[in-house]
Amino acid sequence: MSDKVLDIHERPQAAKWLVLSLQHMFAMFGATILVPTLVDLSPAIALLTSGIATLVFVLVTRFQVPAYLGSSFAFIAPIIAATNSGGIGSAMIGSMFVALVYALVSLIIWKTGYKWIMKILPPVVVGPVIMVIGLGVAPTAVQMASMIEVDGVQMYSLLHFSAALVTLLTSIVCLMFFRGVISLMPVLIGIVVGYLYSWQIGIINFQPIKDADFIQIPEFLIPGVDYEFVITPTLLAIMVPIAIVTISEHIGHQLVLGRVVERDFIKNPGLNRSLLGDGLGTFISGLLGGPPKTTYGENIGVMAITKVYSVYVIIGAAVFAILFSFLGQVMAAITTIPTAVLGGVSILLFGIIASSGLRMLVDHKVDFGEQRNLVIASIILVIGVGGASVHISETFQVGGMALAAIVGVVLNLVLPGRKNDSLMDETE
Template sequence: MTEKVLDIHEKPRPARWVILSLQHMFAMFGSTILVPQLVGLSPAIALLTSGLATIVFVLVTGFKVPAYLGSSFAFIAPIIAATNSGGVGSAMIGSMFVALVYGLVSLLIWTTGPNWIMKLLPPVVVGPVIMVIGLAVAPVAVNMASTVQVGNESVYNLLHFSAAMVTLASAIICLMFFRGVISLMPVIVGIVVGYIYSAFIGILDFAPVKEASWFEIPSFLIPGVDYDFVVTPTLLLIMVPVAIVTISEHIGHQLVLGSVVEKDFIKEPGLNRSLLGDGLGTLVSGLLGGPPKTTYGENIGVMAITKVYSVYVIVGAAVFAILFSFIGKMMAVIQTIPTAVLGGISILLFGIIASSGLRMLVEHKVDFGEQRNLVIASVILVVGIGGAAIKFSDTFEVGGMALAAIVGVSLNLLLPGRTDKTLIEEKE
C-alpha cells in the first residue's frame, strides 16, 4: 500500500491548502488556456469554466473523486470546423449536444451496470492504454520544452530548452531531496525556479502585464444573447461523434486515478456518476462560452507525485481558477510563464501517467510470456503512441488513445484464451 499524505476526504491546514491548490491550478493551466488560444476562444473564460466544471463534477460525484476538469484537446479540430461552418456559437451548441451524449451513456450504465464495459477492459488492455495516455502526448511536452514559434514553424531553441531542464530538475530535486511541505509542491517549485531562470536569461515578455487591467470580465458567449441557437445536421456530425473519444479518455483517466489513489471509482461513486459529472461540466462550459471539458491527466500526475488525494485541494484549485479568471493582471502574469517552463513540468507529469500504466501491469501480474498478452499490449502501444487514425471525413476521425483502446478491446475479444474476469475482480 502507498503511504498517503492526505486521503480523499481529509482537509489540509489552511496555508498548505492554498499552496497545494495553487499547484494543481498551475499544473492544468497551460493546457487549459492553450486550447482556447488555438480555436479563438477566451483563455479567461476557459479558466473560469474549468473551475465551474470541476466543482460541478465534484458535487455530482459526491466529493468522492478528486479529478480536475480542463479544456479537451480532442475538440480542437471540431471546434474550428464548427466555427468555420456556422460561427463560434455553433461550437458552443455542439458542446451542449456532446454533454447530452454523456448523459445518455451515463443513464445506460446506471440501468445496466458497468460490468459489460469493464469486461471489455482487462489489465492487459487498460495498462497499455494508460501508458498511451501519457506517452502519446510526450512529443507535445518535448516540443513545448525545446522549441519556439517562428512564424508558422516550431524552431529548436537551446536557451528555451535550458529553461525547461532547470524547471524539470528543480521539480525532481524538490520531490526527491526535500521533506515536509516543500516535498508536496514540486510543480510550483519547478515553475517558480524556471520562471526566475527565464527572467535571468531574458526570455520573459512583461508587456502584457503592463497593458492588462486589474479587473477584467471574461468574454462570455451566452446562447440567445451572443448567438442564435441553431442546430444543423452538419454541426452534429462535426461535434457529437468526438464524444466516443472523450468517453474512452474519461474511463481511462478514472482507472488511472483509481490506481493512483487506491480506490475503485468504477463501483463507487460509479462510472455513471463520473460520466454525468463530466458531461454536466461540459454543458456549463458550453452555456458560458468555454470549450468542452475532460478530466486532466496532469492533475492525476500531481497526485501520484505528492500522495495528496484530497478532493478539497481540487476544489481549492477550481476556486482559484475562477478568481484568477477575473483578475486581468494575474491572468497576464500567468500567461507570461514561458512555454518551455510548462513543457519541463509536463515531461514529469506525463511520464508519471505512463508509469501508472506500467504499475498496473506489474500489480496485476500480467504475463508477457503469453503471446496473447504480448500481441495485445504491443499493438495498443504502437497504434496509440504512433498516432494511427481512421478518418471518416475531413472533420471527424478516431485516432490516438481512442483507437488504441478500440483495437485493444477488439483483440481481447477475438484472440483465444480470454478470461471473463474484470479489472476489479483480478485486482481482488
C-alpha cells in the same frame, strides 16, 4: 497539521480550512492552466470551469466524494486535431459530446451495475492507450522546449532550451527530494522557477501584465455567439472515443481515493453518480469555453498527506479557483510564460502519463507471455503513436489515439482467451 483524521463531512477550523483549501488549489493549479495554454484556450476559463465543475461534482455525488476536477491531459491531442479540423468551437462541441457519453454510461451503470464496464476496459487495453496519450504528444513537448519561431521559420535556440532544462530539473527535484505538499506541486514550482530564470535571461515580454486590469472577466466561448454549433462525424470520431480513456481514469481515481479515505465510492454514492458529476462538469466547461475535466490525483495526494478528507476543503479550493480566474494580471502573467518553460515541464508530465500506463500493466500483472495480451498492446501502441487513421469518406475519418482506443476495445472483445481482468483490484 494535526494527526487527527478529518472525515468527509467534518468541517476544519477556519484557519485550517483556508490553508488546506489553498493547498488543494495550488496542487491542481499548474496542470490545470498548462492544458489550455498548450491548446490555445483561456487559462482563466480553465481555472473558472474547474472550480464550477468541482462544485457540480460534489453536488451530484451528494457531498460524498472529496475530489477535485481539473483539465484533462487526455484531450490535448484531440483538441488540437478538432481545432485544426473546424476551429476551436469544434473542440468545445466535441467536449460537450464527450460529456453526453459520460451521462449515457452513467445511466447504463445505474440500470445494470458497473461490472460490465470493468470487463470491456481491462488493464491490457487501458494501459497501452494511456501510454499512447503521453507518447503521442512527446514530440510537441520537445519542440516547445528547444525551438523558437523566427520570421515564420522554426529554429533551435540553446537559450530557450536552457529555460526548459531549468524548469525540468526543478520539477524533478521537487518530485525526488521533497516530501509533503511540495512533492505534489512539481508542475507549479517548476513553472515558477523556470519563469524567474527566463526573466533573468531576458526572454519574457511583461507588456500583457501591464495592460491587464486587476479584475478582469474571463474570455468565454459561447456556442452560437463565438462559433457556430456544427456537428460533423469527423469531430465526433476525434473526441468521443477518448471517453474510453477518461472513464477508465475516473474509475482508477475513485478506487485510489476510496483506499485513502477508506470508503467504497464505486458503491456509495455509486460510479453512476461520480461519472455523471464528471460529465456535467465537462459539459459546463465546454459550454463556457474550457477544456474537458477529470478528477486529479494531485489532490488525492494532498488528502493522503494531511489526513483531512473533508469535502468542505474541496469546496473551498473550488471557490478560490473561481476567484483567482477573475484576477486579470495573474491570468495575464500566465500568458507570458515562455513556450520553452511549458515545454520543459511537458517533457516530465507527458513522460509520467506514458509511464503511468506502463505502471498499470505492471500493477495488474498483465502477462505478455500470452499472445493475446501481446497482440492487443502492440496494435494499440503502433496505431496510436504511428498516427494511423481510417478515412471512410471526405466527412468522416478517425485516427491516432481515438482509433487506438476503439481497436483495443474491439480486439479485447473478439480475440479468444478473454479473462475476467478488471481495473479493480478484485472482481466482487
